[in-house]
Structure formats: structure tokens, C-alpha cells
Amino acid sequence: MYVSLDPNEYHVLHPRPAYLIVTSDREGRLNVMAASWVMPVNDEPFILSLALDKETKTYQNLLEVGEFTVNVMGEEHAGLVYQAGSLSGKSVDKWKLLRLEPAPSKFVKPPGVKGSYGFVECRVERMVDVESVALVLARSLAVHVRQDLYEKYSWNLGRARILMHMRRRVFVGPGKVTVVPKT
Numbered sequence: 001m002y003v004s005l006d007p008n009e010y011h012v013l014h015p016r017p018a019y020l021i022v023t024s025d026r027e028g029r030l031n032v033m034a035a036s037w038v039m040p041v042n043d044e045p046f047i048l049s050l051a052l053d054k055e056t057k058t059y060q061n062l063l064e065v066g067e068f069t070v071n072v073m074g075e076e077h078a079g080l081v082y083q084a085g086s087l088s089g090k091s092v093d094k095w096k097l098l099r100l101e102p103a104p105s106k107f108v109k110p111p112g113v114k115g116s117y118g119f120v121e122c123r124v125e126r127m128v129d130v131e132s133v134a135l136v137l138a139r140s141l142a143v144h145v146r147q148d149l150y151e152k153y154s155w156n157l158g159r160a161r162i163l164m165h166m167r168r169r170v171f172v173g174p175g176k177v178t179v180v181p182k183t
């Protein structure tokens with residue numbers, strides 16, 4: 001038995017991992033925002049997309065410097081991620097306010113966030129307008145992970161408590177891992 005919800009009830013596709021996106025303006029001032037509408041689009045080369053509200057400072061920064069990092073965060077970062085997603089860099093220096101420290105990037109101007117589980121260095125290839133959002137398509141130039149948290153091909157979910165966003169102030173972490181048997 002199903003019940004029908006409003007067609008705009010997008011939370012049906014949550015929880016989703018909650019990342020931090022770091023950008024830089026032309027003068028090198030850093031900004032950070034929370035984003036959970038982030039999706040891999042192609043594997044080799046690794047292309048990913050952001051659904052980015054065009055009202056954000058992050059969008060403005062990407063028009064100035066088309067580079068960013070996507071930072072994978074943990075349950076312990078929920079408060080930080082929430083703040084980065086509730087305040088705008090248009091009115092406050094979030095990098096300073098949230099006392100963030102840079103993790104060096106190799107190929108792009110914006111750094112990663114020190115303490116994140118890992119981060120992807122990205123260069124924007126294309127933006128597509130979708131209503132009030134820019135669908136940002138970007139290429140991965142480098143991927144960095146914390147070696148204590150990542151095994152050969154994926155996160156050790158016992159240690160990497162990857163943060164996911166349910167709605168508003170509600171976040172969840174990974175539960176039980178199920179491996180589907182071969183048939």
C-alpha cells in the first residue's frame with residue numbers, strides 16, 4: 001500500500017551524503033558551502049555534477065574561478081556542515097567563522113578542508129541552467145583520501161562515518177553494510 005505525496009517532495013530521494021564545497025573568488029578569498037545534490041556522471045574520466053542555487057556565493061565564485069573541491073565529511077562534522085549550509089559567504093566569511101584550515105590541493109586554487117575524510121579537486125567544464133539552479137559539470141583532477149579511512153577500493157565504514165543529510169537539521173550516518181551475494 002502506497003500513499004501519494006506532493007510531486008515536489010524531493011526528500012523521498014534523501015538521505016544523501018552531505019559534502020562541503022570549497023571555492024575561491026578572483027582575489028583568492030575562500031568560501032565553503034554544504035551540498036548534498038552532488039552526483040557522479042561519468043567514471044573514466046571522472047565527471048561529477050553539482051546542482052547549485054544561482055543565488056549562492058559559491059555560484060558567483062565559480063563564475064570567477066571555475067574550480068572547487070568536494071569534501072567528504074563525517075558524522076562528527078554535522079554542526080559544521082549545517083552552518084556552512086545555513087549562512088552565505090555573501091554576508092559572512094565562513095572560512096574564518098568556522099575556523100577551517102586548508103588541506104593543500106595540487107591542481108586547483110581552492111584547497112580541501114583539513115579534517116575532511118577526503119576531497120576531490122574539480123575544474124568546471126560546463127554549466128546548464130535548470131530553473132533557479134545551475135547544473136555544474138566538472139572534471140576530477142585529483143582525489144585525496146585519509147589513509148586511515150580508505151581501503152583499496154572504498155571507505156571503511158566502520159571508521160569513516162560518512163555524513164548524510166535527511167532534512168533540515170537532521171543528519172544520519174551509515175548503518176549496516178549488506179553485500180549482495182553472487183547468483
Ligand SMILES: Cc1cc2nc3c(=O)[nH]c(=O)nc-3n(C[C@H](O)[C@H](O)[C@H](O)COP(=O)(O)O)c2cc1C
Nearest residue numbers: 033034035036037052053056057058085087088089
Ligand atoms: C546539508 C545541506 C545540503 C545542501 N545541499 C545543497 C545543494 O546541493 N545545492 C545547493 O545549491 N544548496 C545546498 N544547500 C544550501 C546551501 O549550502 C546554502 O544555500 C548556503 O548558504 C550557500 O552558501 P554560499 O552562499 O556561501 O555559497 C545545502 C544545505 C545543507 C545544510
